[in-house]
Amino acid sequence: MSTPRTVLVVGGGAAGNAVTILLRRAGLTVDLVEAKDDWNATAGSGITLQGNALRVLRELGVWEQVEASGFGFGSVGITTPDGTVLHVQDDLRTGGDDLPATVGMQRPRLQQILIEAVRASGASVRLGTTAEILDQDADGVHVRLSDGSEHRYDLVVAADGLGSATRAAIGITDKPEPTGMAIWRIAAPRPAGLTRTDLAYGGPAHIAGYCPTGETTPYAYVVEANRDRAGIPPASYADEMRGLTRHYGGHWPDITEHITDPAKVNYTWFDRLLVEGSWHRGRVVLVGDAAHCCPPTLAQGAALSLEDAWVLAQMLTGSDVWDDALFQAYYERRIARVRPVVAASVQIGQWQLDGVRDADLPGLMGRTMTMLRELP
Template structure:
């Protein structure tokens, strides 16, 4: 009997964790290394569309995600003063048996995925990264930052937007800011908030919120990107409250609850799509290491999860782990990912440029129709 194949996954975020579970289910030996000693358990909230939930069901954590999060099927568009202008039925991109959208606290999603990785039997090493990679035709020799070494049939770079592994293997693509920044905050869920409502205009480009559980909510305000040096953490509460003061409805209660700067996060929107091969030899990119987009379509995590699903399917159904397999993985993913990246950026560009006759519903509808198909 031939020995089990071995994979090193670099990065324990959404795509890395999902891939570890899917590969272990088929008997692949998996090591997962994550630089963060706490395994990335921080964060505010995340919005997951149905196609992301479909992958989480394949991973085996859907029921736990359903119980921890808050699912809904409509999207509200409101005026800055809180007046409801339109309520749309969302497309169930994951199929009729999954909600169109689910909000969940990022730490809760991460905990459920890391529990699944542990239960799968993957070997997890936290607080460590990759120091060096040396390849030949049969495998990859890896040295970690703690001095330990190993040899693997495949290395998967799931180490995020600024992936050191991507740079180490000579992929020169880098993320580019799109000109927008986003404030994110965790807050108690006001009574009556049972879906995402988006306000366009007012002090911010977008003011929105998403219920993430029975008692919690994730709120966000999108503005022109500002230098982070101008925004010390001590100012975060004041900044959010100042922007939120321009909105009515649930925002009054949300703003009043924002008192702890540690629960507020500020980041820029970025665009990334690696245009050439997503692999070099036996090292391959997944998730944000290969592509990233503004959250204007709420598809970033979904695209990363789909990467994990497609790569796992190819690795566990093909005999040869070769150039053709890794090329097929990229070719299967690029059209779908490109659609999401370009349309996510386009939505943001319309806001930055003040385009008033943009067909936002049409663009979203066409994108979601494509994403309803399996990846």
């Protein structure tokens, strides 16, 4: 590049961490600010990473740590609520034949791996810090941080999640909308023989599933119609989840036995978001959940966010001119891939809510995952 470049990354989740690592590798000066003091290091239970996510993690240089920390597998079982296996489907290797189809791992461990990689990259990191866009021109952005300091950057990457304050601040009015579903999640000891994801459709919940996340742990989840959060006190979370899971067979009885601590149970509504038209305003550009999100029915949320970071970093480091044309090209490259995944993920959930029994679930999943095998 002909001139030094400075970038502010707002948000230290998967997308923000990934774009920071990649831009630092290319020699750019990167500051990362994260609103939470703990850098989300303990948030969440488990995560299912499809091959296209693993492909980006390998590009980040952290695949070996992910492989050692998680549990790789290559199939998914479809069961009745009582645990009877109806079908076992081999997963498509969307990251290529040299990577597992799927890796389950504990979400805090993935975050810790990415945190360590950001630290090693030499990026400047400020935790417990937010950023306010003061103004911008054709060449850069003037920013005030919550510590009172003011800075000018060539680019701001908004990776501050579903409720992105940066998205709203630059005049993008899109907001996440509930899909009508909610999920209960917990990490638990792994029963012997749990070596893949099994999904049960039906019973007291729409979906009940579990995924191995290591040699000793899985994470387990049940999906139901969303309810008023105000009517579910956090102290009742374990009782609420156990009330659903006790009706399921397979490995569920062993898992249910460990659903006792409400503090270890997570309850979240499913949301959808897809910003259309462009993902930038001037020199501020969106990545990850700030631009799009979908229910985890295809386990593609983190994967799409990581892909955003990879594609944006490629385009930024491959061009001497950072302008509207470049940022619009980034949007157009990503929207063609993200839109069908969001639509498919929402559709799968809607079929469940509507009780559609003859839905072409295998066909929709197969078409979507085949597309994701192509490079982003």
